Amino acid sequence: MSAPRATASVEAVATVDGPRRWAAVPEALDELTAARATGALHVEGTVGGSIYLVDGEVYYVHTSAAPGVDCLLQASGTVSPAVFQTAWTAGAAAGQVGEVLIKSGALSRGEAELCTSAAIIDGAYVLLTASPAEAGPVRFAPGEGHWWGALRRVGTAGLDAQVRKRRRLLERTPPGDIDDQPVVAAGRLGRHHVVLTDVQWELIVHADGRRSPRELARLLGRSAFNSVLEARRLVTAGLIRVAARGTTEAPTWSTADDAPKNGVQRESAARTASTPAVEDSTPAEPQPETEGWRSGLLNAAGRGSGSRRKPDLPRRDNPGQPTPLPRRQPGAALRGVVPVGPRADGRSDNSILDVPEPDQGLLSRVRTALEGLR
Known part of the structure; x- marks a missing residue:
């Protein structure tokens, strides 16, 4: 007895001038749900789409503003495009594409129902939250179905609860002006x-x-x-x-200043400008082979024997006595070479190592490299 009443109620949406039209989607959906209607509710506007019902329950929602089951399955790699096309060819006319995929083993029933629920709620949120100006007029086509099929049905009460939940989440998550911007x-x-x-x-x-x-x-x-x-x-x-409007930007993983060629030229010029050439009339002392690695590092940093004089280390007058280790004068690295005054007891102290001012460019590059390793 309920089926004839539903049919009469559905027919009541048609008027003398043609199909019944509504100004808003929620109003139309409430009326069709109460009438246990079966068909498609078409939303015409900038945010357009269709809501498909069977016996007053929503079994699919299509809109260009949200991915459908075809996109969710193929773009995610769950179903290959060839397999989906085969299923669509076999079951689209009868509205059984979902069932064809399940029976062929390409998709389990649980996966199909989960994907259907995601498409329904995603599309319903877009259409039910659209303003009347965006949604435009709404019309109902009795008996019209969707090629996917009624694998999952959602009542309007549960659908409304999901829409309100998502609206609250977005309202608590700023900024809200990026949803449709690149x-x-x-x-x-x-x-x-x-x-x-x-x-x-x-x-x-x-x-x-x-x-x-x-x-x-x-x-x-x-x-x-x-x-x-x-x-x-x-x-x-x-x-x-x-992204800036009217332009196509690529991810700025690096800038022009970070290019290797420009970086080498810039660092070389900075060293030349900050380190004046110093001519030393003292003949160069022969370097022992054990210090070859140290000389190479100093030359690579611009601090080789040609520009800086190696500090004098204390000599061992008595080989039987251990040579004291050189000590750095506190604060010596802040303002070049700090002169060392005489000791209070009048004896000279050759164990103090005069430390020249460090290469600030080298220290900066080392710090940058260490930060990149974190």
């Missing part, structure tokens, strides 16, 4: 350690300055809601940013 990966991290989810990692890798988070979701076969939510978190963390 994003690009940040060129440098603001911290040493970053923990990412799989969705966040894929968003960073594919953020090329041309696609918005919603478009990246379709490219990656991910939920549009999850992609938008994680993209907002990444922007807050400074890992991605909104």
